[in-house]
Each structure stands twice: as structure tokens, then as C-alpha cells.
Amino acid sequence: MTDTAPRELPLQELAEVIIRFAGDSGDGMQLTGDQFTSISAALGNDLATLPEFPAEIRAPQGTLAGVSAFQVRISDFAITTPGDAPTVLVAMNPAALKAQLHNVVQGGAIILNSDAFTERNLEKAGYESNPLEDGSLDGYRSYPVAMSQITRDAVAVHGVKPRDAERSKNFFALGLISWMYTRPVEPTIEFISTKFSGRDQVIKANEAAFQAGYNFGETAELFESHYEIKPAPLPSGEYTNVTGNTALAWGCVAAGQLARLPIFLGSYPITPASDILHDLSALKHFGVRTFQAEDEIAAAASAVGAAFGGALAFTTTSGPGVALKGETLGLAVSLELPMVVIDIQRGGPSTGLPTKPEQADLMMAMYGRHSESPMPIVAPRSPADCFDAAIEACRIALRYRTPVMLLSDGYLATSSEPWLLPDIDSLPDIGVDFQRGFNGTNEDGEGIFLPYLRDPETLARPWAIPGTPDLMHRVGGIEKEDETGNISYDPENHQKMVGLRAAKIDAIEVPDTEVAGDTDASFCILGWGSTWGAIDATVARLQEAGHKVAHVHLRNLNPMPKDVGEVLAGFEKIICPEMNDGQLVNLIRAKFLLDVKAVNKMNGVPFTTGEIEAAALAAIEAP
């Protein structure tokens, strides 16, 4: 604490700010970003986040490879993206500055831990001269702050060793940014005592560092002003901040309740899907059984077994895991049992970019099994939408007795947004009945059970679970006879069964195509999955500039809405931004002979609004 009277700094109102916290992967940047997000959410701002971290748990300290970053955009208006370029960069060391500076808008603020700009750290980051001195930061407003030293001084009174003291410097940064954007102090103090409960010295050190950061902003004559971002006019109600993976886990639990079925998850840890396994493992009081299998195949196979037994079964994974599960999913298609496969897509092929998003598993979801093996596909569009998408995937799986692929990605998985909590009572009933009695008769007029006798409306077969008297039956991967389910190698029967399996999936009822933006536009942006936010923001920008633009975003990718071909054919020009090499474009071209223009990006970073805007303008202006 200082006895200097607080300066009266002007309070400037801002519509939005995009802050990127960047440091070593051990510096606690994700925690810092998360906490800043929570405080801002509670203040009523709209927000969107974009965490970015290396695949290594602790990459070599001070190197570019080890930089971990967390971008958060807060605003007083409704937003759908974490923003194209940060207006504020908090860089904890030279590597963080070097890795992130090019992202920052010209004239943006750079707040640096000047203590970290030592010769050795500069060298590790590959700087030949000190960017604080050589003019590299010209064109930005740079604020060097001796974060390490002030933190050490602040925590010294609590008897913390200097080496441990350094660990609190992320809270110093958080304190400083909290002051700068007039965030209240109390929620973070509360957070620190809960988060580090039982470790008193850590609590004291972090509190002291946080306060020191806050006071530094107030007293150091470094900053010209501080800022206020008013609450956004969001629809009224109760909100929480969720990441896509948490929303998926909660969606799975909700689906179990809506279907009145116990939940089983068979999973093998894989980035970036493991958090769903973690979240569901902690929800045993909901009757959720989780099974960490010996491999991806066993994870899927255990789900097939659980589904046969009458559970609502899931398996969660990422692309490499889906590849391994392929044969088992073929079995699930053949058995016609309900289950949901959640694929959190990441860069590939092979191990690829484990912590970076991609949308390149669409073709695998569609066709990545041997033979004709159709599977419905559902893709959420935002972190909060993951909740509804999980319920939708379960609805389809249960009603049509089929495995369903839910395609999320690494961006949705880890980024977050405010979510207006749904009214639980308004969620759909997705319950189905197990078969309880015979559904046919033999030549002698006796009741028999026909496991592949289909519901004429849905073409779903009966779900008769072990324990049900009289309905003993065998299912298997060998082709089976229509109705009886007995092994059959009969050519005509196989032709018929291939047709029936395809017809069942094709006929799944899904909502009609929704056209957002200008429904009477001649230009349309088509998308699916996590590009929704960036496309939505692009449409708003183009409309402001006087263009007419429509936005069609597919959530059901197999089957697609019945009217989608017709709707898309009504536009003169269509572009489709995807984080792949044109997979939805290929599907649309093949299905509807429509000349959709691909806009592709595969660098592990989500589309920015600017990128889609440029592609859209080029398309609009093209002859």
C-alpha cells in the first residue's frame, strides 16, 4: 500500500476491448484470462474468448514454442467472436511479445513485464536487440512495468521466497488490467481464496500481487486514463459462462434426463476432448458411468455394449480416435443401436496440431467407414450451442436407433461465451420405449420377436434390451435378414438392407433451413460449425456497408434439411468458409450441383471476421 493519494484519472467509456494475455505456458495465462472473463461476465458485458496453448505441458521456458495465450473480448453490445485482433496485449516475457505482437492492432496497447526482458530471455525468444529500445514498438502504446520486482516486493512481507513470489506475477497483471477496465476487486479476492483453499501462503501472495497490480495502475503515472465498458443489452435472464466442452458434457447429462436413461461414456483421453471425460466423471451423482478404456476402439466398443444394455451411450474423442473407432462405428450402424460419438476436431492428419482447431473431419464423419455406412451428423455453432447440439444428437440416435456423429472442434471446445440458461421444462422429451413384447407371429400363430422389423414411420428397429422376457435375440455385424435379423448372405436381402439403412438416415426429420441476414439477398455465406460467429459478424459488417447478405449455417449435415438444395439454389453467389480444404463445398456440389466457392483456412487459427469479409467482398465484386 502506498500513501500517495489516488490520482484522478479520466474515465473513458469504450464499446469494447480485446485483450490478449500471453506468457510462458507455466505463467498461468489461462487462469488469468478465465478470471478476467468471469468478472466481466458478472458485470453484464457480452464476451467471447479464445484460449491458445501449446501441445506441450511445459515447453522450454521463455521460448516461442512455450507461449500460452488467452484472448478475451468484452463489449457493451452483442458479439459472436473473440475479435480479429487484440487492442491490448499483456506480454509476460519477450517470447510472448514476439509470438503475439503481429496480432495486435496498430496503435494498440502493449503492457510488458520489463523485468523479463533480460539478455538471456531476449536470446531465447530470438531477439537480436531489445524491442523495448530498438523502436520495434513504435506505432503501439507500450507500457513497460517491472512486474516481477513489484510482485516480489509485494509478497515479501508474507515470507514468500523470491522464487515462489514470481509465480504470483500473473495476479499482478490481472490486478493491473482490472484497474484499467474498472473491474471490481472483491470477486477476484474471493476467487483466489476458493481456488487456493488450504494453501494460506499462496492465497496471501496472490492477493498481495493482485492488489499491488491494481494499486500500481492507480498510482503509477504511466497510464493516461482508465476505461469503462458498460453492460451489453443482452436478453434478460440468468446467464453463465460456458466452454463448448462443458456445454457438451452438460448436454449429455440433460439428454439422459430427457430420455430417462442412464448415461454411459466410454472414452480414451485425447486432446482436445478429454475435458468432457473429466466433466462427466465428476457427475456420478447424475447416474453417469464413465469408463476410461484401454484404447479408442475399446471406448467405442464399450459404448456399443452399454447401448445394447439400454444405456444412453457416448464415446468422446478427436480425429485420430474417430479413425480408430471406424470399424466399431460400422458395427453400430449395422446393429442399429443408439449412441453418440463426439469428435472434437483438431488439426491433422496424424497427430497434427492437437491443440488447434480444424473442421476437416466432415468427410470422415460422412464417409469414413468401410462400405455403405451412413451416420447422421450434427455440428454445434457456438460454445453454448454445444448443449443443444448434444440433445439433438441424442434425439436422433434414440428415435432412429443409430450412432450419431457430433462434430465440434478445438475452438468451440475451449472458448466460452455467456449463455442464457434454458428453461429446463422447455427442453424436448426425447424418451423412447423399449420393446416389451412380441411384434410378430410365426406360421403357427405364436408370438415371436422380430428384431429388425421396422417402425414404418422412422424405419427404426425395436430396442429390446437383455432382461426382457421372451425377446431373446442375437444381433451382429454379419448381414442380417430383414425383420428376423438372422444371418443372411442372400444377395437380394443385402441390397435391400443397404437401401433400408440409407433410407432410414435420409428420412430423419431435421428442422428446415434457416436463412439469417437478408433473406432476399442474391449473395449467401454458407457455413457449418464454429465458423458461425465469424460469419455472423461478417454479415453484420457487410450490411452496415450497405450490402445485402444471407447466411445459411448447417447444423444438421447428414441428413441436411430437406429444403437446403432449393434454398441455396435461390442465391446467385455462395461462398463457404471452412477450416478445411473444401469438404462441405464438395458435399454441396455433389448433392446439388451448385457452384459454391470455397474459402479455406487451415492454419490452426479460427477465421477472423476480416478474412471472411474480404472473401465475401471479392465474391460480391466478382463478375
Next chain:
Amino acid sequence: MTDTPMRTKPADWATDQEVRWCPGCGDYSILTAMRMLMPELEVDRENTVFISGIGCAARFPYYMNTYGMHGIHGRAPAIATGLAMARPDLDIWVVGGDGDMMSIGGNHLIHALRRNVNINILLFNNMIYGLTKGQFSPTSEVGKVTKSSPMGSLDAPFNPVSVALGAEASFVARTHDMDREHMMEMFRRAHAHKGTSIVEVFQNCNVFNDGAWEGLTKKQNRNANLISLEHGKPIRFGADDELGVIIDNGVAKVVPIADVGEAAVLVHDEGKTDPSTAFMLSRLASGPFEPTPVGVFRAVDRIEYATSSTSQLAMAHNEKGSGDLQSLLRSRGTWQV
């Protein structure tokens, strides 16, 4: 057994499907043993499930009038694990051959065994790939000449009982397709065991590996080469019980009892917590031409997997009450707009 009539007859456990194994296949006698055993177990068909992978043995579920699933190659233990966790009330049998269980499904097998999930695994070992028409299997002897190994196979074989013991199996037994009574006894014991039980069945493939087990299982060879393990009894065999098994310097050996004296003969203890002696017994023969033990190698109590899973659910329920969706959605903090 009581005098009350059994609830079912062996025929009740048969389906109307034509059994399509090759005439003379050892699988027929295993199927018969299973159908004959079922009424004795006093279980209901609707609560019994047979799960298999791929291979000749894997057709088994189609011939049992229970619930059943013919899955994919090697994955039956994993499918059964999911079912056993979701439905601990069921009686679950897994049937597979040596290729299914020891090769493509080896990983699932060992993990099922270490977890001790309540399933009964029957491993039909004929030391050959039958359904794919005669390639060497992971239990074939080195030098096996087959279509895929015209100059003899290079692979050292697995000994399924040794593998199972190494994988922490709590129940391990071995039997053969020429002795229905013994098979029924081993299946009965496997069924009674809570946890994963595995029974290796020496099974003859009369088309691609005919007579592979003859050195042990043919009537005239049994006295000399089949050692019947019986809990609490000295391990002895031979036409006049003149041979015995001793442990010599950490190795099980066959010796004339006259040479070592009755007291030196190993008394079989299937309930021994330490699996070392059982493992030594599993190493007694190096192939189907030497004295080979059959019977229960190991039967120990160990907590069953689905039971543990269920008690965690119950504990969570006790601590946190039954899950409430509304409060789950609020669990990370909320704010009002």
C-alpha cells in the same frame, strides 16, 4: 442340486439356427456342454448374454437362445465390459478363439482381466486361424507350416494361461473339448466366480490343424499327459498316479514320486493370492506333447469392477444428493441481466 425340477432343459437354450461349423469340429462338443450346463445354473435365458468377436468360435451366440451379440474381431471383451458396467445384473459370457482373443483382441483381453469385470471368457484354442482358412495363430508352435508361413512360422507362441495370470486374472482355468464333464465343471466354476474368469478350451480344428491336441486329449494319452489340478490335493498323475509335480528352485517339474517321496509333491492351492505357483504350473509343458495341467489354476477373490463403479455412483449420490440439472447449469456461477 435339489430335487425340484429345473426351470429349463438344454433344448430351451438352443436357437432354431442351423449350426454351421465344419462336421467334426471341436466347437460342437463345447456348445453341447454349454447347453447342458445352463439348466443347472438356474439362470434365465433373458438375463444371459453371449458376446463374441469374429472367427469360427465367435458364431457361438447365434446358437444360444439368449441375448447375444456377434461383434467385431477382437473387441468382444470391450463390448462386454460396457454391457457389464451398464447392466451388472446380467450373466455375460464372452466366446472367442485364439486369434480373436490373443492376437487382434489381446489388448482388450488383458485389460478386462486386470479390471476384473464380471464376465466369463471362453477362449477356444485350436492353435490355427480357421475362418480365414489356415494361417498360423498366436498360439501356433514356432515353425508351423501354413499358407502364410510356407517355410515355418517365426513367431513364438503365447501360452494363454500364462498371459492371463500375468494380466492379474482372478480366475484362470483350462479344459478340453474331449471331456464334457470337465468342461461343464470349469464353466460352472467360471460362472460362479465374481469377476473376470477365463477358461482356455483346447479345441480341435479338424480341417486346418487336426489332432493338434491329440498328444494330450486322446483317451490313451490322457493318463500320461493330462494333469488334473484339484484344489487341496497333491498334483499327481500317470496310469498309477506314480508321477507328481514338484517345485524345484522356482520351476515346476514332473518327477516320479518314488524318487522324491509323497511329501515333496506340490499340493495345489488355487486360492493363493500370489500367482507365482500358478504361473510355474502354466509353464510345465512347452507344447501339447508333454504333461500339461488342466483344471482351475487360480481362483481368488478380488473386488469386481462394475460393483466398484456402482458404489462410486452411490457414494456420489450420498454426498451430493441426486443430480439436479438446474443446479448443474448454475454450478459455475451465474449472473442476471
